[in-house]
Amino acid sequence: MKAALLHRYDELLSELEWLVYEDVPAPAIEGENDVIVRIGGAGVCRTDLDIIKGLWHKYFNLNLPHILGHENAGWVEEAGNKVKSIEVGDPVIIHPRAFNGLCEACKRMRTPQAGDTLFPGMSSNGGFAEFMKANERSLVRLPASLAPMDAAPLADAGLTAYNAAKRASRHLLPGEYIVIIGAGGLGHISIQVLQALTAAEIIVTDISDMALNLAKEAGAHYTVKAGENDIEEVLTLTGGHGARAVIDFVADQNTVKKGLAMTRRAGFYYIVGSGGKLEISTNDMIMSEKTIEGVFVGTYAELFELIALADRGLIRVTTQEYPLSNANDALRDLHNGKIAGRAVLIP
Numbered sequence: 001m002k003a004a005l006l007h008r009y010d011e012l013l014s015e016l017e018w019l020v021y022e023d024v025p026a027p028a029i030e031g032e033n034d035v036i037v038r039i040g041g042a043g044v045c046r047t048d049l050d051i052i053k054g055l056w057h058k059y060f061n062l063n064l065p066h067i068l069g070h071e072n073a074g075w076v077e078e079a080g081n082k083v084k085s086i087e088v089g090d091p092v093i094i095h096p097r098a099f100n101g102l103c104e105a106c107k108r109m110r111t112p113q114a115g116d117t118l119f120p121g122m123s124s125n126g127g128f129a130e131f132m133k134a135n136e137r138s139l140v141r142l143p144a145s146l147a148p149m150d151a152a153p154l155a156d157a158g159l160t161a162y163n164a165a166k167r168a169s170r171h172l173l174p175g176e177y178i179v180i181i182g183a184g185g186l187g188h189i190s191i192q193v194l195q196a197l198t199a200a201e202i203i204v205t206d207i208s209d210m211a212l213n214l215a216k217e218a219g220a221h222y223t224v225k226a227g228e229n230d231i232e233e234v235l236t237l238t239g240g241h242g243a244r245a246v247i248d249f250v251a252d253q254n255t256v257k258k259g260l261a262m263t264r265r266a267g268f269y270y271i272v273g274s275g276g277k278l279e280i281s282t283n284d285m286i287m288s289e290k291t292i293e294g295v296f297v298g299t300y301a302e303l304f305e306l307i308a309l310a311d312r313g314l315i316r317v318t319t320q321e322y323p324l325s326n327a328n329d330a331l332r333d334l335h336n337g338k339i340a341g342r343a344v345l346i347p
Ligand code: ZN
Pocket: 045, 046, 047, 048, 070, 071, 156, 157
């Protein structure tokens, strides 16, 4: 089969081509619950750039050459002899964790924290390929309304955005405010989830006008250009208090301080992006009674919930399609801030 492979890390992302499009052996059924999925679309994530930089090496013990792609959907090509819940030809979306259902975290439905399991695209080969091996437990059958190439970003960008927005929605009463920092692949989906689950006022900040336009289309009530005055603008919009909840999809060195400053007293600050460092005094923590939470992907049940929302037409992912052979173009466009929504590779 054809696949796009990472052969070596590029710490500064200075090379012209990061992945090599080449022929490799297709994956084969080994376990009774294995499923081979013919990939219809694979989303391109900022984490892929971080993997290319070598940043995830120590977390996933990655072996090169490696096939990236942790955001995948397609059709069942072949199934192990114990597979009962899906059939060859079914359109499916693949939960990013290949969990086995046996560990304590799985049994408590905390899928993202599942123990000894694979993370296709990170710890094992992923979906930047014609075929990928998955486990029956990690598949959700797609409704007729969702084509795999359009649904693929729901597997990670969508699921993580849904998890964060669902957590925030539990605290948001009508008339209260939420700030979304970053209106990219995850941010523009979270706005639609909040529209579906709450009646809160949605403020979105981003450095890119293209992203702010996408935010408005997705249902943001207010947009604030990220920059020197963004904290002040958010405070003005929220009557001087800040927002009840802030979801930080960027969470690098530039946004963490701002995100906390935009969170009102007794508010909730959700960290989804990476690269930053939190610094808050314990005195500030007790006086402000703020809650800070990290968000990592979502559970199998939450993927099911998200697909239900999308099936009702409440979530639309904005995608830019690239042939798999042009994976480097998609990665470069993402790196250069040129993607509106999510880039999807089509084999
Ligand atoms: Zn991702």
